Amino acid sequence: MSEVFDAIVIGAGQAGSPLADRMSREGWRVAVIERSRVGGTCVNTGCIPTKALVASAHAAWVVREAARWGVVPPAQPVVDLPAVIARKDRISGNSRGNVEKWLRGMANVELIMGHARFVDPHTVTVDGRRLTAERFFINVGGRPAQPGVEGLDDVPWLTNASIMRIDRLPRHLVVVGGSYIGLEFAQMFKRYGAEVTVVQRGPQLVPREDTDVAQALRKILIDEGLNIRTGAECVRLAPSGNEIAVQVNCKDGPPEVIGSHVLIATGRRPNTDDLGLEEAGVKLDERGNIVVSDQLQSSVPHIWALGDCNGRGAFTHTSWNDYEVVAANLFDGARRGVGGRVVTYALYTDPPLARIGLSEREVRATGRPALIGTRPMSRVGRAVEKGEEAGFIKILVDAESKAILGASILGVDGDEAIQSLLDVIVARRPFDEVMNGVRIHPTVSELLPTVLQSLEALKPLADE
Template identity: 60%
Template sequence: MTKRFDAIVIGAGQAGPSLAVRLAQAGRQVAVVERHLVGGTCVNTGCMPTKTLVASARAAHVARRAVDYGVRLSGPIEVDMRAVKARAEGVSRKARIGNENWLEATSGVTLLRGHARFEDAQTIRVGDERLSAPLVFLNVGGRAVVPDMPGVRDVVVMTHTDMVALDELPRHLVVIGGSYIGLEFAQMYRRFGAEVTVVERGPRLVSREDEDVSDAIRGLLEGEGIVVRTDADCIGFAPHVDGTKVRLSCAQGAPEIIASHVLMAVGRRPNTDDLGLATVGIETDKHGYIPVGDDLQTIVPGVFALGDCNGRGAFTHTSYNDYEIVAANLLDGERRRVSDRVPAYALYTDPPLGRVGMTEREARASGRRILIATRPMARVGRAVEKGETAGFMKAVVDADTQRIMGAAILGVEGDEAIHGLLLAMNADLSYTTVQRAVPIHPTVSELIPTLLGDLRPAT
């Protein structure tokens, strides 16, 4: 027997539950199929637990610096890793249960547990059950990649999922991968008290960013005692009595290091392998992503892909925006497009990096005449007052249109301050309009008009 619905949502990550509830509120009967944890990566192993851990690590860091603020604490600063882990677990659990209760309490939504596979474009099998609907939405998320490096199967290697469940302090954490996820864990565990080494195959950290941003991030991490090994072009592993021997081939430094724990943070892959996509004529690209159009619909009419599995953004906020686009087009008669989205994201080291639009490198490669301005955080009053002056802010502008092309704020509250520029780009405002604003003092954002006043032609 086939159960019939108006829509089937496969995966209960960031986009899925919101879309299901919105469809149900519009009078549709919706099935939500989740094979693991409601809430997806963000709630269970990503944003929420990791940023909770970041907050605990920052508390320890600030406590150690208390004397810099005229505050004296008696005795050494100690970190209870079991309590830290329990706090992060509690934040995730509360959010997950909230999502589950929301779905189960919504009239018109049926939450099913199990693995979904296509039988045809409108029919999904979940265990022994068959579901049918004219609309199918894939929100299946992704997982960490563990590449087949020499010896990797002979040792214990952790992913971010394992790290958020860790309740002990590593003696020496070796992070393989010098990008966003790896650097957040590197800094937090250094602040918890572990020895930390970051191993990156490329010549610099976070290679997606401009070189000045990469260099500044490396400097702030090394300033906290994290060892950074770049140009590690021959990474391998072997068991060791004290944990794991990590073999390197670097321009300088020891050829191997001994780790008590190894975190693999070299990227993620979408969970698209076992959905039966070929059955309905959907082919993924070489990375496993499902190609979609500007409306997030696949090559098969009525089948949409949202979130991490479509390759159009691997963030919680882009996944939620995918939901907004689909809901607006299907239910509100709008014609919203994913290509209209201004790309923005943050790296949650401390201080954080807020990023929007193009990098300077991308802007130069565009062939347009550009204006560039930078300002060190040491000249931002709020940063000086808080005693957190690491980093800088940078803006790139099209000289002919006066439109902001991109910006980076690496510094205290950079993840919040960047939104002023994001909003200006979304509203298609000239940089002069932003420059003439009168922001509140003392804030980080108040320096954005000053920054824009320093724009000069790129040399």
């Protein structure tokens, strides 16, 4: 006998929980099924716990570097890693508890802990229960992937989740993967006091970014004492006594790095392979993402996919926007989609890298006439006063419409400052109509109009 609901939400992540709340307020009877912990990646193994760890790392760095501000600490800082982990757990746990309390307090919503699996397009089973609904909303998130790394069965290794549970500082942490997740942990553990080496298969860190951004970020990390090995042709792990040999096969430097711990940060994959989606007729792409329309409907129109499992963005903010799009279309008579969503994200190294819109490389690929403005962070009063002058600002503009095409800010408070540029893009207004307001001094944002006033034609590269 099946239990009947108006809607079933599979996964209590950053899209599923608020969507359940909206459906509850609309009078729907809803089942929210979660097989692990409510809150999704962000609350449990992503944004919230990692940024709590970044904050502890920043505190250690400030104490260690205090002399640059004229403060002499009584001794070199000693990081109490168990205390750092406990702080992270409190913050993450409180957030998770608040989400669960929220869900359990929703009218007409039942939170079911267990593993959902489709048996037909309108039915799932959960620990012996059979549940049916007119509509399904899948928000199951993703997990770490390990493409192209050999020897994983021969040695112990860490993921972005398990590294946040270790209780002693690594002697030497080797991070395989020089992109967003890997670099945050690499800098973090260096500031805790570990030796750190980053091994990146490609020729540059953060390959999605422009070369000048990647080079500036690399210099920041090297200046802090991190070892960076790019151009690793073949990455293989092997035992080396009580430690781990990471064979990198690079052209420069030793052919292997010996570490006490290895973090594999080479990508993520969606949690879609054990949901019985084939029984529901839901199509997946080659990466395992659920194929969705602009309105986030799958190949089966009454089944939607939101968040990391749909391949349309893998951030908390894009997951939340997925919820907004679906809710507006279902209940507000809207016809919203995600196709026009402006790319926006940040890498939380210190200083952070904030990005919106198109990169310089992408602008060049369009062939359109464009303008570019840049300024080093050393020209920003706020950065100078805080003693954190590394990085730069880069803004790209359409030469004809004066629309902002994209921007990168690698520098202190750049993740906050860039938001005003994002608002201009979303408003679809020329920058010179909306960037003339008086801005607070001293802030990073106050330099953005100055950068735009110095725009020059984007010149062809030497090899173009």
